[in-house]
Amino acid sequence: MSETELVSYSPATGEEVWRGLHDDVGEAVSRSRRAWPAWAATSQGQRIELARRFANEVRTDAEDIAVQIAKETGKPLWEARTEVDAVIGKIEISIQAYAERTGRKKRDGALQGITAVRHKPHGVMAVLGPYNFPAHLPNGHMVPALIAGNTVLLKPSEKAPGVAMALLECWKRCGLPEDVVQVVIGGPEEGAALVAHPGVDGVLFTGSAQTGIAINRKLASNPGKIVALEMGGNNPIVVTDTPLITDACALIIQSAFTTAGQRCTAARRLVVVDSMYDPLMAELIPLARKIHVDEPFADPQPFMGSVIDNEAAEGITESFVTLMTAGGKPLLPMRRLKPQEPFVTPGILDTTDIPDRPDIELFGPLLQVIRVPDLDAGIAEANNTRFGLSASLIGGSPDDYSRFWANTRAGIINWNRPTNGASSASPFGGIGLSGNHRPAAYYAADYCAYPVSSNEMEQPRANIAIGLKKDN
Numbered sequence: 001m002s003e004t005e006l007v008s009y010s011p012a013t014g015e016e017v018w019r020g021l022h023d024d025v026g027e028a029v030s031r032s033r034r035a036w037p038a039w040a041a042t043s044q045g046q047r048i049e050l051a052r053r054f055a056n057e058v059r060t061d062a063e064d065i066a067v068q069i070a071k072e073t074g075k076p077l078w079e080a081r082t083e084v085d086a087v088i089g090k091i092e093i094s095i096q097a098y099a100e101r102t103g104r105k106k107r108d109g110a111l112q113g114i115t116a117v118r119h120k121p122h123g124v125m126a127v128l129g130p131y132n133f134p135a136h137l138p139n140g141h142m143v144p145a146l147i148a149g150n151t152v153l154l155k156p157s158e159k160a161p162g163v164a165m166a167l168l169e170c171w172k173r174c175g176l177p178e179d180v181v182q183v184v185i186g187g188p189e190e191g192a193a194l195v196a197h198p199g200v201d202g203v204l205f206t207g208s209a210q211t212g213i214a215i216n217r218k219l220a221s222n223p224g225k226i227v228a229l230e231m232g233g234n235n236p237i238v239v240t241d242t243p244l245i246t247d248a249c250a251l252i253i254q255s256a257f258t259t260a261g262q263r264c265t266a267a268r269r270l271v272v273v274d275s276m277y278d279p280l281m282a283e284l285i286p287l288a289r290k291i292h293v294d295e296p297f298a299d300p301q302p303f304m305g306s307v308i309d310n311e312a313a314e315g316i317t318e319s320f321v322t323l324m325t326a327g328g329k330p331l332l333p334m335r336r337l338k339p340q341e342p343f344v345t346p347g348i349l350d351t352t353d354i355p356d357r358p359d360i361e362l363f364g365p366l367l368q369v370i371r372v373p374d375l376d377a378g379i380a381e382a383n384n385t386r387f388g389l390s391a392s393l394i395g396g397s398p399d400d401y402s403r404f405w406a407n408t409r410a411g412i413i414n415w416n417r418p419t420n421g422a423s424s425a426s427p428f429g430g431i432g433l434s435g436n437h438r439p440a441a442y443y444a445a446d447y448c449a450y451p452v453s454s455n456e457m458e459q460p461r462a463n464i465a466i467g468l469k470k471d472n
Contacts, residue, residue: 006185008161011074011306011342012295018072018162022186025193032124032151033199035179040121040149042177047147048095053174054143055091058084058167065166069135070296072160074306074342075259077296086136086424087167093424093442094143101445102148113457119449121149122226123201126194130206131308132262134160135167140424141204141228142181144444153200155184155191159308195219202226204447206264206440209361209387209433216436228438228447230264232361233389233430235419236382237267238404239276240375242395247416249284251394252367255418257291257346260304261316261365264434265390265412265420268362270348270369271378276395277371281331288332288346306342307364313342316364320347323368327354334366359385375400379407389430390419411439 004022009015039047058065062084069080102119109115125145129138134156142152156164164183171181184190195203195215202225205215212229219225237255242248255267272280294302307313313336320334334347344365351357351368372378375396382391382404391410393401401415411430412422422428422441429439438447 004186006158006161006187008072008159010071011309012071014341015071017068018165020161020165020185022190023184025184025186025190025197028153028182028184029124029194029197029199031179032153032182035177036121036123036151039151039177039180040123042149044147044149047149050174050176051091051095051143051147054170054176055088057170057173058088061166061170062088065135065163068163068166069160070305072162073131073134074296074308076294076298076301076303076305078301079259079305080296083133083136087139090136090139090143090424094147094444097442098144098147098445098449101443102449102451111461113455113461116454116456118452118454119148120452121145121449123150124199125150125152125202125204125226125448126197126200127152127154128191128194128203128205128207129154129156129160129164131157131159132259132264134163137206137230138164139167140428140440140444141206141448145202145204145448146181148445148449150202150448151179152181153184153194154181155186155194158187161185192218200225202228202447204228204230206230208232208363212436213433226447226450227436228440228444229436230429230440231387231389231434232264232363233266233387233410233434234268234359234361234385235265235387235390235392235410236269236271236385237392237394237419238271238375238378238382239280239394240273240378240396240400241275244395245279245283248280248394249287251392251416251418252284253287253291255392255420256367257288257304257365258418258420260293260307260344261346261367262307262312262363263420264361265422267392267419268366268368269381270367271381272369272371273375273378274371274373281369285332285348288348291346293337293343293345304346304365307344308342310340310342312364313344316347316362316366317344319362319364320349320366323349323351323354323358327351328368329353331369359387361387375403379404383407383409386432387430387434388432389434390414390422392417392419411435 428441
């Protein structure tokens, strides 16, 4: 155990939320490796039963966990509660997904015996969690990994360690064997040590493209270590002809500003065909002005809380000014509500006339509007990014959506739905800088176990029919 302390603070109030010592990565990995053989030998039925007990423990502590999430992230309490619900719902989805994606298969080949396919766990899995969904997103890696028979080391974001510790208590109470799940408290150094440790068999990461690329580069010479990268996006929401302007505006607001824009699937670019621009802006801007921004426990509840810290607030407001200086037309100026706390209002700019728009993930409540002449130009603009996580089309006909779906490069493509709010019962992942073709959610089972093929007979049976010399 290190003597270095980690302290988390509420971004909304600045109060201390949690305090604890940094962990020794080497010691944690050693304990995890010792726990793994017995856990891997535990029957799948027992592992599933323990996962269901975990869901019940989370259900018991649901309100306390939601309060902890709201305090450490600054998101409204109503939204924190939906995150806890997602943690609970993930259990049955993961059980179903494991059975479907990694179920045992056997084929009888008569005299050739039986051909079988089964799956084995990798071993010790390091889960690196983000701050925006400190319970739901790590849980989405951990539960499939545990059901498969892996042990798990969760390194939470240093901004939300208390949430991870609350989940760990639920795992302990459900009867999970010691050290099958551990939380590794620390900062970037501990995260890097976990990634590089030879005793770690897999790295499951959720976070920025910059960090994901660094992990990928670090492990490029180690193909034996499974790596699943779930990164961000410069996500487009494209609006073509529709009479339902009010509904379209609600979908845009949900896409761009839920969780204060701190979702990897949040809409960063609003691509609008010319015919829709004026009527859409006439409703969208007044609606965005009405968004209530406040601390997590305010009454009435706000739509948006704070961003994660003052550094994030300064960064996103500076990005707004930079885009405006480069030629962006402010449609809804972004403001800091409190100079000492990271509350910012939604910002919307028309960046159509900026020749070289930055292709980066602006992680906050900032939406760029881009005008295009028609849907084909809108699809081209949607693809004008190195990322490829989420994209959504609002309006249009079934043929329009078919064209949009076929030609848009993204791992999540929606029609008349927000860019965010993806279902855990579907695969979740992207292409380009958004991921490394290992989608999470329903497909997480694919990277938590590896297939083993076998040819089997109960008794040895063989002969050599060709190529032997005759007896002299």
